[in-house]
Amino acid sequence: MGSAVPLLGRDSEREQLAEFARSVEGRTLLLRGETGVGKSTLLDYAADLAVREGRLVVRATGVEAESELPYAGLHQLLYPLLPHTAGLEHNSRAALDAVFGHTGAGGTPPSLMTLGIAVLGLLSSASVEQPLFLVLDDGQWLDDSSAAVCGFVGRRLTGSRLKLLLAVRSDIASPFDTAALPELAVGTLTDEDAALLLDGHYPALDRQSRRLVLDQAQGNPLALLELPGHTAGRHPERAAADPQALRGASPSRRLQYLYGTRIAALDAAVRAELLKGALDGVAAGPGDAAGPAGRYRMRDADEAVARGLLVIEPATGEFAFRHPLVRSSVVQLATPNQRREAHRTLALLHRDNLERRAAHLAEATLDPDEEVARVLEAAAESATRRGGALTAVTWLTRAAELSEHPAERSRRLGDAAFIAGHAARLGHARRILRADPGPDADRSPAAALASGYQALYQDGDVRSTHRQIAAAVERLVGGTADSAADPTAGYDPEVLDRLLALLLATSQFAADRTLWERTHALLATLGERVGERARIYSATWSDVVRHGAGWTAPVERAAADLPGQEPWDVARLAVSAYHLDVLSPLRPHLQRVVSRELETGAVSTGMVMLHLIMLDQMAVGEWEAAERTGRRALLRSDEHGHELFAQQTRAYLAQLAAMRGQTATARELQAVVDAWARPRGIGFLTQLADAAGTTAALSDGDYEGAYLQAIGITAPGAFQPYAHQASRTLLDLVEAAVHSGRTAQARAHALAAREAGLPAVSPRLSLVTHGALAMTAEDEDEAAGAYAHAVSHPAAAHFPFELARIRLAHGIRVRRARGATVAREFLAPAADSFERLGAVAWAARARAELRVGGVPTRPAARTASLLTWQERRIADLAAGGLTNKEIGEQTRLSPRTVSAHLYRIFPKLGITTRAALRDALTGLDEASPAPDPGLPERC
Numbered sequence: 001m002g003s004a005v006p007l008l009g010r011d012s013e014r015e016q017l018a019e020f021a022r023s024v025e026g027r028t029l030l031l032r033g034e035t036g037v038g039k040s041t042l043l044d045y046a047a048d049l050a051v052r053e054g055r056l057v058v059r060a061t062g063v064e065a066e067s068e069l070p071y072a073g074l075h076q077l078l079y080p081l082l083p084h085t086a087g088l089e090h091n092s093r094a095a096l097d098a099v100f101g102h103t104g105a106g107g108t109p110p111s112l113m114t115l116g117i118a119v120l121g122l123l124s125s126a127s128v129e130q131p132l133f134l135v136l137d138d139g140q141w142l143d144d145s146s147a148a149v150c151g152f153v154g155r156r157l158t159g160s161r162l163k164l165l166l167a168v169r170s171d172i173a174s175p176f177d178t179a180a181l182p183e184l185a186v187g188t189l190t191d192e193d194a195a196l197l198l199d200g201h202y203p204a205l206d207r208q209s210r211r212l213v214l215d216q217a218q219g220n221p222l223a224l225l226e227l228p229g230h231t232a233g234r235h236p237e238r239a240a241a242d243p244q245a246l247r248g249a250s251p252s253r254r255l256q257y258l259y260g261t262r263i264a265a266l267d268a269a270v271r272a273e274l275l276k277g278a279l280d281g282v283a284a285g286p287g288d289a290a291g292p293a294g295r296y297r298m299r300d301a302d303e304a305v306a307r308g309l310l311v312i313e314p315a316t317g318e319f320a321f322r323h324p325l326v327r328s329s330v331v332q333l334a335t336p337n338q339r340r341e342a343h344r345t346l347a348l349l350h351r352d353n354l355e356r357r358a359a360h361l362a363e364a365t366l367d368p369d370e371e372v373a374r375v376l377e378a379a380a381e382s383a384t385r386r387g388g389a390l391t392a393v394t395w396l397t398r399a400a401e402l403s404e405h406p407a408e409r410s411r412r413l414g415d416a417a418f419i420a421g422h423a424a425r426l427g428h429a430r431r432i433l434r435a436d437p438g439p440d441a442d443r444s445p446a447a448a449l450a451s452g453y454q455a456l457y458q459d460g461d462v463r464s465t466h467r468q469i470a471a472a473v474e475r476l477v478g479g480t481a482d483s484a485a486d487p488t489a490g491y492d493p494e495v496l497d498r499l500l501a502l503l504l505a506t507s508q509f510a511a512d513r514t515l516w517e518r519t520h521a522l523l524a525t526l527g528e529r530v531g532e533r534a535r536i537y538s539a540t541w542s543d544v545v546r547h548g549a550g551w552t553a554p555v556e557r558a559a560a561d562l563p564g565q566e567p568w569d570v571a572r573l574a575v576s577a578y579h580l581d582v583l584s585p586l587r588p589h590l591q592r593v594v595s596r597e598l599e600t601g602a603v604s605t606g607m608v609m610l611h612l613i614m615l616d617q618m619a620v621g622e623w624e625a626a627e628r629t630g631r632r633a634l635l636r637s638d639e640h641g642h643e644l645f646a647q648q649t650r651a652y653l654a655q656l657a658a659m660r661g662q663t664a665t666a667r668e669l670q671a672v673v674d675a676w677a678r679p680r681g682i683g684f685l686t687q688l689a690d691a692a693g694t695t696a697a698l699s700d701g702d703y704e705g706a707y708l709q710a711i712g713i714t715a716p717g718a719f720q721p722y723a724h725q726a727s728r729t730l731l732d733l734v735e736a737a738v739h740s741g742r743t744a745q746a747r748a749h750a751l752a753a754r755e756a757g758l759p760a761v762s763p764r765l766s767l768v769t770h771g772a773l774a775m776t777a778e779d780e781d782e783a784a785g786a787y788a789h790a791v792s793h794p795a796a797a798h799f800p801f802e803l804a805r806i807r808l809a810h811g812i813r814v815r816r817a818r819g820a821t822v823a824r825e826f827l828a829p830a831a832d833s834f835e836r837l838g839a840v841a842w843a844a845r846a847r848a849e850l851r852v853g854g855v856p857t858r859p860a861a862r863t864a865s866l867l868t869w870q871e872r873r874i875a876d877l878a879a880g881g882l883t884n885k886e887i888g889e890q891t892r893l894s895p896r897t898v899s900a901h902l903y904r905i906f907p908k909l910g911i912t913t914r915a916a917l918r919d920a921l922t923g924l925d926e927a928s929p930a931p932d933p934g935l936p937e938r939c
Contacts, residue, residue, distance in 0.1 A: 007041050008200075008221075009193035016184055017042060020165070021049035021133070026157035030139075030176060031167040033186030035252040035325060036222030039167040042186060043135050046165055050133035055163070056126075057133045062141035064328070065281035069355055070388040071099045072281075073146035077136060078119065084126040092118035112595035116152035123153070123162050131161040138324060139166045140174040145388065145596075147175030154181050171252070188219030197221060202228045220251035222323065226258055226308075252325065259329040262307045273298045274309070275334050276342045278327040279360075280349075282320060296346060340364050355379045362398045370408070373399040377412065384419065384566065389602050393420045397432055411492060414446025418498060421453040421604065445495045448472035452502050457604065457642045460680045462510040469503045470522055477529060493531070500534045501572060508541040508724070509644070511683030516542050516722045533558065533569070540576040545719045545727050548761040552580050562589045567597050571608040579724075581762035583616045584798065598636060607636055607645045614652055618659075619764070621800040621837050626656055644682070647673050651688035658695035659801060661840040661907065666696040687713050687725035694732045699841040700913070706736035717748035719756060727758060727765055731802060734772040735809065747776040763795035764802065771806035780817050783810065804833035808846050815849065824850065844910040872921075874901045875909075879917035 007014070020029050031039045047057045058080050066072035078099060085093055095118035123132055136142070136150065154164045166181070168174040189197065194214060198205070205213070205228055217223035263271060280296040298319040304310040309326050310319045321327045331339070343364035350356035358379030365372045376399035380392035396416035403409035417432045432450075452469050455461040476496055500523070507519045523530050523538055530538075536554055539547040555576050562570050574590060577583040590609045597606030610633035617626035630653045637646035654669035670689045677685035690712045697706035710733040714720035719727055730753055737746035750772035759766035770790035777783035787810045790796065796803050811826030831846035870891075877887045884895040884902075891898070902914075909920040 007038070007045055008197045009189055010038070010042065013042055013184065013186060014045065017046040017165075018049055020163070021046050021055075022053055026160035026162045028154035028157055028164040028181050029166070030154075030179070030181045030183045031165070031186050032170050032183055033167075034170050034188075034220070036220045036255060036323070037186050037188055038221045039169075039186050040137055041221070043137055043165060043167055047133065047135050050163070054130065055133040056130045057135060059135040059137070062136070062138040063281035064141045064324075065279055067141050067143050068388075068391045068394065069143055069359065070145045070383060070386045070391060071143065073136075073142040074099050074119070074149055075146075077134065077146075077150075078122065081122055081126045084122055087125050088118070088121055092121045096122060112148050112152055114592050115596075116149050116156075119149055119153050120156060120160075124160060127161040132163070134162070134164045136164070136166045139168040139176050140172045141324075142175060144175050144390075145386075147179070151176060151179035151181065154179065189221060189224075190219070194219045194221075194224055198224050198228070201225060216251070216254055218251055223251035223255055226255055229258075255323075255325050256329050259309065259323075259326050260333055262309055263326075263330055263333055266303055266307065266309075270301050270303050271330070271334070272338070272342065273301045274304055274321075274330045275338060276345055277319065278321070278330040279339065279342050279363075280346050282327075296349060340366060354382055358395060362395065362402075365402055367402075368404045369402050370404045373402040373404075373408070373412070376402070377415075380415075380419075384602075389419050389597075392416075393432075410444060410446070411495075414444065414449070414495065417446050417450045419602070421450055445472050445476050445499055449498060449502060452506070453604075456502070456506055456509070457644045460509075460644045460647070460677070460682055462506050462512075462680065462682055463515070466503065466506045466510065466515050466518075469499055469506060470518065473499050473503065473522060473526075477526060493529070496526075496529060497531055497534060500530065501537065501568075504534070504537045504541055509682050509684045511687060511722055511724055512681065513722045533572070536576050537572060540579040543722045544579050544761050544765075545756050545758065546721065548580060549757060551576070552582055552762070555580060555582065556585075559586055562586065567593065567602045567605045567609075571605045571612070574612045575608070578612055578615055579762075581619070581764035581795075581799075583612060584620065587613060587616045603636070603640060604642065604645075607633055607640075607642060610636065611645070611648060611652065614649075618652070618656055619799060623656060623660060623838055627653070630656065643676070647676050647682075647685055648688070651685055651692060654689065654692035655695060658692050658699055660838050661699050661842075662903075663696040663700050666692050666699075670696070683722075684724055687723055691725045691729050691732070694729060694736070698732060698736060699839075701841070701845070703736050703739035706732065707740050707742065710736055716742075716745035717752050719752065727753075727761075730758070730765070730772055731768045731805060734775055735805070738775055738809075743776065746772075747778075750776045763793060764799050766790075767793050767796050767799055767806070768802055771802065771809070774806065775809045775813075780813075783813060800833050801837060801839065804830045804837070804839070804846075805842065807833070808842065808849070811846075812849055815852070820852070838907065840907045840910050844916075847910065871901055871905050871908075874898060875905050875917060875921060878902060878914055879921055 017029075020027060031042060033039050047059070050057050058077065060073065060077040062073055078096070082100065085096055088096075091114075095115045099115070099119075123134075126132055139147065139150075142150065150164070150166070154166070157164060166176065167186075168176050170185075188194075191214075194217065198210065198213060198217075201224075202210075202213075209228065213224065213227045217227055263274070266274070276296045277298040282295050282298065298310070301310055301319050305312060305319070309322055311322050312318070313320050334342070340363065343360040347357050347360035347364055350360060354375070358376050361372045361375055376395045380395040380399065383389070383392040383395065393416050396412050396419065400409045400412035400416065403412060413432055420432060448468055448471075452465045452472075455465045455468070473496065476499065503519055503522075507516050510516075520538065520542070523534070532554065536551060536558065539551050540555070555573065558573055559577065562573075565573075570586075570589065570593070574583060574586045577586050590613050594606050594609040594613065597603065597609065610629055614626050614629040614633060617623070617629060630649055634646060634649040634653070637643075637649055650669045651673045654666045654673065657663070657669065658666035670692045673685055673692075674689040677689065690709050694706050694709040694713075697703070697709055710729055713729055714723055714726035714733070716733060716737060730749070734746045734749050737743070737749065750769070753765075753769040753772060758769045767790050770786050770793075774783045774786035774790060777786055787806065790806055791803065807826045807830035811823045811830060814826060815823035827846055827850050831843055831850060834840075834843035834846055874887055874891065877890060878884075882890075884898040887893070887898045888895045893901075909917070911917065911920050
């Protein structure tokens with residue numbers, strides 16, 4: 001609307017905007033109000049104030065025609081600042097390449113955080129000479145990628161010289177609805193101000209028309225200025241008879257009708273100019289970056305200016321729409337043929353911009369056209385690499401509609417359904433496939449993939465999914481040409497790879513020997529049809545004990561070019577890296593792209609990436625970060641109805657809680673996972689639950705319980721075939737067996753690991769195998785040699801929890817054999833490592849061993865601050881045997897608050913149970929120095 005609507009009244013809004021514009025600190029503010037209520041006028045008011053305050057104002061406007069083009073809005077906002085990218089670091093410039101369209105096929109599409117940080121860097125660099133004031137109008141039309149970055153930036157302006165002022169319509173869903181930005185609601189004018197505005201612009205309006213306009217405008221400023229020209233001089237009954245001017249109609253409906261009548265009166269050539277401008281996203285009012293963005297420039301449209309439909313930008317001399325309602329009315333009034341002709345012109349204009357050209361060709365083409373379909377397919381691939389999976393689905397679906405051959409149509413629909421499935425739009429994927437009219441569409445590979453995704457990830461149905469996908473593979477390759485002559489004849493290798501990946505994932509979750517043997521047998525019949533990636537997954541996802549050796553190098557080679565790979569291929573390869581314990585080098589890439597995939601890309605793949613990031617954080621000892629990642633993954637899984645992923649996340653959180661000594665939480669999560677997974681036969685999850693239970697029992701010192709849990713995964717002296725946790729719980733089973741008096745079983749299991757060649761499979765398995773051999777060695781020299789072999793492994797420090805446990809076990813053995821003094825060199829580092837990790841039970845055990853050896857104790861507060869006065873009071877009451885409810889009655893706290901205090905107290909004292917409270921408090925008192933009488937009591 002620009003400056004077409006004068007600012008009248010609005011005392012509260014002007015006061016808040018003046019304070020916003022003049023304040024020194026960086027801030028963000030979002031204006032929200034209905035169409036025509038004056039948001040743009042308020043933006044102009046604030047921008048003028050900012051200019052007077054010496055700020056550089058940069059403006060942009062969201063346009064509906066670009067709402068599906070990734071980063072289109074961000075490009076418009078940042079284009080004026082492009083010269084400032086020269087001073088940025090290489091990583092920031094590379095991230096901004098995605099916005100400015102410089103990312104090639106091998107470029108890395110940035111994550112939300114990476115790009116957000118790069119944008120913040122660009123804005124900060126640009127604001128060094130002059131503070132920036134960013135103004136974004138019509139934010140409801142911003143593409144999702146741009147809106148996510150703007151929200152990220154808007155929440156992080158504190159302490160900067162930057163301000164961001166946005167406006168969105170309240171009657172349209174906006175990507176900023178969940179951005180958590182400070183808001184200012186913009187309402188209609190008061191009756192008094194509405195009358196003043198109308199009288200100031202139409203002083204000669206007769207009384208009846210004045211009353212009619214005030215009644216119909218309902219305080220909407222734009223309607224107050226536009227409606228008089230429509231109603232002036234008309235009899236009230238005649239005006240009321242107009243269906244668009246009925247008393248119950250909203251101001252926006254009346255305005256749309258009014259603009260429609262003006263548009264219809266234009267010359268046909270002028271309407272055609274307006275239509276091309278509207279379809280190409282020419283913005284309304286100031287801030288349109290028509291030149292830099294390469295949008296269509298309207299020509300010979302002075303008639304539209306005279307009729308109040310366009311304005312002329314003072315800075316550029318270009319035509320721009322007076323209001324978004326004008327733009328939408330132009331499009332709605334055009335005939336389908338007129339719109340197609342305009343899109344054809346625009347496709348030629350953007351012939352060097354793949355995605356814009358594709359968007360216009362999709363609308364310009366009516367009949368099947370294979371060339372256009374190929375352009376749309378290429379644009380879909382580009383959008384996928386830039387994190388626009390949903391846009392890719394739209395373009396692939398349209399490409400299928402324009403395909404000249406049924407086989408190409410089915411293939412493109414299958415591709416669209418495949419990406420929709422990875423974008424967590426499983427229902428959408430099924431609807432896409434129902435659009436395939438082929439006689440065997442219901443039995444097509446794409447249909448099998450779509451239903452397989454839903455059955456596996458939503459329902460956890462591993463057995464029927466396995467049967468369905470295996471049958472689809474057999475149908476796809478059955479009866480094709482002799483593989484010896486042409487192993488790829490008669491089928492699409494990419495479709496086969498997708499089917500095999502889902503078949504292998506299903507087999508992995510089932511963790512069932514029979515299903516895995518069927519999978520391997522099917523792959524064997526395919527011969528050379530199975531690509532290297534499928535062979536990697538088949539070996540590493542199934543049973544690393546029997547099939548994992550020798551695959552680390554191929555995985556590392558395949559991971560050398562992660563940025564050039566599709567997101568789902570990256571995630572699958574990273575799963576193999578996890579099984580081989582070489583995931584850490586891949587984690588930086590996963591962290592760069594995971595937010596992008598979760599928000600606008602392959603959501604299911606993003607959730608897998610979150611799991612992998614969490615697992616690596618757990619492995620390297622970043623436990624606080626791992627819990628945050630797990631909570632994020634659980635939230636996303638629940639949001640999208642991926643119950644399998646949700647239960648998998650709970651299993652990882654259970655294991656993490658068990659390692660940290662939060663055994664009640666671990667067992668609660670274990671029970672939830674087990675109750676859901678065991679009836680469905682999802683062995684992967686039941687093993688994770690058993691592993692968490694084993695660790696929780698070890699944390700509590702319940703070695704008998706730990707042993708019984710561990711042998712539920714695999715028997716001692718053997719490794720259950722296709723049991724993912726059989727090798728990963730090697731140290732748990734051995735430790736539980738040693739401490740429960742089962743030395744023979746412990747020794748047999750350690751020797752079985754060595755004989756199975758586990759040290760050659762992965763660095764972690766090498767560490768724990770030699771650690772287990774040290775724990776179970778029959779003489780001290782053998783134990784020392786095995787221990788030295790374990791701790792000298794180049795990757796030993798990469799697994800700090802396992803390394804500390806091996807040091808603790810060896811230290812206990814050395815203390816008993818050679819005395820406390822020698823044992824300290826093993827026990828002290830173990831205790832320190834446990835405390836750094838937050839493994840409170842193991843830390844307490846290590847400190848106890850040091851005390852037995854005569855090392856002076858120190859307060860458990862070594863790992864945390866001393867107890868506050870409130871915490872000490874609650875701890876004393878709990879140590880006295882009071883329940884949480886009874887403690888709450890004495891302290892005037894709720895039982896839940898008491899429980900939360902105890903949750904924080906236990907790690908500070910290095911304990912895990914109430915029974916240990918009294919001794920811990922006594923030890924704390926003995927270790928604490930006497931209070932200085934000259935200091936006030938701490939509270």
